[in-house]
Amino acid sequence: xxxxxxxxxxxxxxxxxxxxxxxxxxxxxxxxxxxxxxxxxxxxxxxxxxxxxxxxxxxxxxxxxxxxxxxxxxxxxxxxxxxxxxxxxxxxxxxxxxxxxxxxxxxxxxxxxxxxxxxxxxxxxxxxxxxxxxxxxxxxxxxxxxxxxxxxxxxxxxxxxxxxxxxxxxxxxxxxxxxxxxxxxxxxxxxxxxxxxxxxxxxxxxxxxxxxxxxxxxxxxxxxxxxxxxxxxxxxxxxxxxxxxxxxxxxxxxxxxxxxxxxxx
Amino acid sequence: xxxxxxxxxxxxxxxxxxxxxxxxxxxxxxxxxxxxxxxxxxxxxxxxxxxxxxxxxxxxxxxxxxxxxxxxxxxxxxxxxxxxxxxxxxxxxxxxxxxxxxxxxxxxxxxxxxxxxxxxxxxxxxxxxxxxxxxxxxxxxxxxxxxxxxxxxxxxxxxxxxxxxxxxxxxxxxxxxxxxxxxxxxxxxxxxxxxxxxxxxxxxxxxxxxxxxxxxxxxxxxxxxxxxxxxxxxxxxxxxxxxxxxxxxxxxxxxxxxx
Numbered sequence: 386x387x388x389x390x391x392x393x394x395x396x397x398x399x400x401x402x403x404x405x406x407x408x409x410x411x412x413x414x415x416x417x418x419x420x421x422x423x424x425x426x427x428x429x430x431x432x433x434x435x436x437x438x439x440x441x442x443x444x445x446x447x448x449x450x451x452x453x454x455x456x457x458x459x460x461x462x463x464x465x466x467x468x469x470x471x472x473x474x475x476x477x478x479x480x481x482x483x484x485x486x487x488x489x490x491x492x493x494x495x496x497x498x499x500x501x502x503x504x505x506x507x508x509x510x511x512x513x514x515x516x517x518x519x520x521x522x523x524x525x526x527x528x529x530x531x532x533x534x535x536x537x538x539x540x541x542x543x544x545x546x547x548x549x550x551x552x553x554x555x556x557x558x559x560x561x562x563x564x565x566x567x568x569x570x571x572x573x574x575x576x577x578x579x580x581x582x583x584x585x586x587x588x589x590x591x592x593x594x595x596x597x598x599x600x601x602x603x604x605x606x607x608x609x610x611x612x613x614x615x616x617x618x619x620x621x622x623x624x625x626x627x628x629x630x631x632x633x634x635x636x637x638x639x640x641x642x643x644x645x646x647x648x649x650x
Numbered sequence: 651x652x653x654x655x656x657x658x659x660x661x662x663x664x665x666x667x668x669x670x671x672x673x674x675x676x677x678x679x680x681x682x683x684x685x686x687x688x689x690x691x692x693x694x695x696x697x698x699x700x701x702x703x704x705x706x707x708x709x710x711x712x713x714x715x716x717x718x719x720x721x722x723x724x725x726x727x728x729x730x731x732x733x734x735x736x737x738x739x740x741x742x743x744x745x746x747x748x749x750x751x752x753x754x755x756x757x758x759x760x761x762x763x764x765x766x767x768x769x770x771x772x773x774x775x776x777x778x779x780x781x782x783x784x785x786x787x788x789x790x791x792x793x794x795x796x797x798x799x800x801x802x803x804x805x806x807x808x809x810x811x812x813x814x815x816x817x818x819x820x821x822x823x824x825x826x827x828x829x830x831x832x833x834x835x836x837x838x839x840x841x842x843x844x845x846x847x848x849x850x851x852x853x854x855x856x857x858x859x860x861x862x863x864x865x866x867x868x869x870x871x872x873x874x875x876x877x878x879x880x881x882x883x884x885x886x887x888x889x890x891x892x893x894x895x896x897x898x899x900x901x902x903x904x905x906x907x908x909x
Contacts, residue, residue: 444816446815464815464818469816472809474809476810476812478810478827478832480831489827490817493817494817
């Protein structure tokens with residue numbers, strides 16, 4: 386039996402109680418998830434089911450209470466460039482220009498590259514995500530959409546083994562969101578990184594993913610089921626709307642989310 | 651906006667003129683030596699002193715430019731030493747909440763001590779008055795920078811440190827590209843307070859140690875009963891203080907950022 390590329394192995398997370406006494410809050414329990422190389426897996430769930438916490442555990446920005454994460458057969462014990470995160474709040478360095486934010490990552494990933502090569506690489510990604518002309522601006526001068534373009538360029542430019550997308554479009558207005566989703570799809574179809582994304586947008590999940598993992602409500606959330614998305618790529622938003630398979634998935638997931646929310650915890 | 655600025659300038663000039671007028675009226679008609687000199691006498695001395703700021707006629711007779719330069723030189727050394735220590739230690743304390751809390755009581759006790767109170771100890775231990783004055787400057791400009799740096803580093807947004815951790819930046823790189831720029835506005839605010847208190851302390855320190863410097867000059871002119879010189883020196887101290895603050899104000903604007 387071959388081990389999966391990325392394995393989330395029986396991971397539980399309990400936050401210590403605020404007052405230092407008692408049991409603490411168990412956010413999710415015993416989540417096991419296997420992700421194949423090059424696969425795009427999305428986790429969907431209500432707020433508070435701990436999906437972002439799970440993403441942070443894969444990034445090792447947080448520790449699991451029990452269980453562990455294994456990437457290419459090795460346990461993940463530190464944050465690292467092989468698991469780059471695209472953050473919901475962008476997390477760009479506000480004192481750096483868009484260009485320098487991307488360059489920071491490229492330099493870290495390629496310490497032996499000469500300056501000119503680093504710059505050329507950054508410029509390629511600036512062009513790729515449509516930031517040309519805005520690369521000399523600081524994040525505060527950019528719209529949410531433009532900021533997340535910087536975030537995506539920063540993440541893609543260092544070719545991580547696993548790309549972790551933490552509700553990357555949640556803070557972007559709806560019209561821009563679909564444009565950037567399409568850009569993400571285009572970039573991913575070339576790079577074919579392994580992706581773990583967290584979202585609560587059902588359409589976004591179906592549009593982008595190979596597989597969707599559904600979490601029950603927290604606390605003590607569990608991984609309820611995993612849904613394969615067998616829609617041919619490249620996918621086009623306009624065509625998907627009428628696709629019976631798309632509608633079936635959409636209804637299935639929405640029903641899960643709504644009924645899950647009606648189930649008493 | 652433009653109108654406002656004009657009015658500000660007009661009021662400023664008016665207030666200055668009133669102050670000068672009150673001063674002049676207060677001393678007018680009184681014989682020299684019975685009251686402080688008036689603005690006209692001070693202006694005459696100022697013109698004379700500014701015409702030859704860098705003359706040197708021996709230890710007790712140097713131009714005001716030389717005296718100010720001596721003070722600024724002394725301060726530059728002490729302030730630089732203090733800033734390097736304060737920023738280094740501040741970064742360490744800011745990154746370690748445990749150390750921060752362990753060291754904080756000591757800082758709180760040391761902070762309110764007048765830097766001049768250390769002077770006898772410094773004189774006794776190093777037996778060199780010039781170096782003792784420099785150490786007084788160090789003590790005067792240590793705490794604001796230290797406290798602000800520690801606070802600034804401790805309140806760096808978790809996100810920036812997370813990105814640095816994911817990118818596996820080496821510690822020197824992390825310091826230069828993330829920690830210091832993120833905390834820069836707070837650090838410069840501390841440096842700005844420090845430069846003010848160092849400039850306040852140097853005058854008093856130089857009165858004690860003698861030799862050179864604007865503080866010594868003030869005391870020496872007092873001993874000569876040259877009050878016009880004393881008043882002019884006071885004004886010069888104020889102007890230099892403003893310039894020092896303005897310099898750091900510019901630095902602060904350059905290093906500030908908007909989230």
